[in-house]
Amino acid sequence: MxxxxxxxxxxxxxxxxxxxxxxxxxxxxxxxxxxxxxxxxxxxxxxxxxxxxxxxxxxxxxxxxxxxxTLVPEADIWATTDAPPADERLMDSWVHTFGDTRFRAILAQLIGSSVTQPSLLATYREQYIQPRRSLIRAALERARGEGRLAADADLDTVIDMVVGAAMYRMLINPDTPPDSAATRRYLEAVIHQADRLLRPAPQQEGPDDYAR
CATH class of the missing domain: 1.10.10.60 (Homeodomain-like)
Known part of the structure; x- marks a missing residue:
């Protein structure tokens, strides 16, 4: 049957x-x-x-x-084990999103609707933004556990800084017309600065080091 x-x-x-x-x-x-x-x-x-x-x-x-x-579900990208290709795919996805004038208008409406009808943004945040943020934080936690990030790095603040810079780029100071190359350079610069904040401080040589 x-x-x-x-x-x-x-x-x-x-x-x-x-x-x-x-x-x-x-x-x-x-x-x-x-x-x-x-x-x-x-x-x-x-x-x-x-x-x-x-x-x-x-x-x-x-x-x-x-x-x-997004072009590719970011959960699939963050789950990729080969770091450089994964980083490149993630950057491609971000450049596509942040350089898309249509999505910029969608995002402006989404944020604007939160004043009078907050449930839409709240649900979107719960279903998509928070899970994506958790993936990013987990990746940073792994890097910190491997000694590639400072032990006292404030991961949530750095995530907010990167996301906030991207939102500023999209809504307050966008490229007109959109320029994918400029968007990529800007995002790479933001991530580079965030990486500098997260890196462990270099070990300073003390008197004992010179005596060896």
Missing amino acids: TGRTRGRPRDPEADEAIMKAALELFVERGLEGANIEQIAKRAGVAKVTVYRRWSSKEELLIQAIEQAR
């Missing part, structure tokens, strides 16, 4: 059209303007098609925002 599948398989093209429409309306009209009826109309699908996939517009937007944010 063979088992039956429940319902029809999801159409990836419909998923993409719905998420694209949701993000467009979110950027144009904010959270209130991005309602299911308008999303379905712009995507060219029935409202029931949207509700079969997502229980609310908030759930839909959160998934759409994350998909727009």
Whole structure:
């Protein structure tokens, strides 16, 4: 006896059209303007098609925002054991994200919505930002355990500094038009400065060292 599948398989093209429409309306009209009826109309699908996939517009937007944010899931990159290729893939993902004018507009709306409707950003933070931050912190903890970072390094503050610099670059002082090479140079400079803060202090030679 063979088992039956429940319902029809999801159409990836419909998923993409719905998420694209949701993000467009979110950027144009904010959270209130991005309602299911308008999303379905712009995507060219029935409202029931949207509700079969997502229980609310908030759930839909959160998934759409994350998909727009990165080329490769960062959990996959941080899990890579070969450090230099992993670092390069991570930088590629960040350059793609921070140099994307569309994502810049999405991020501005996401932050702006937190004033009147904080649940969207709170849920996005819980589902995506905090897990990503935990991955970064775990990687830094491993480096500290291996002696590559200072034992007293304040990892959370350094993470905040790097993320804050990237957010400033995206929202306050963006490239116009976007310049991937300039974005990469800026991010590399920020990470270099963060690395200097995290490095163990060089051992100073004392009198006993000269006597040997």
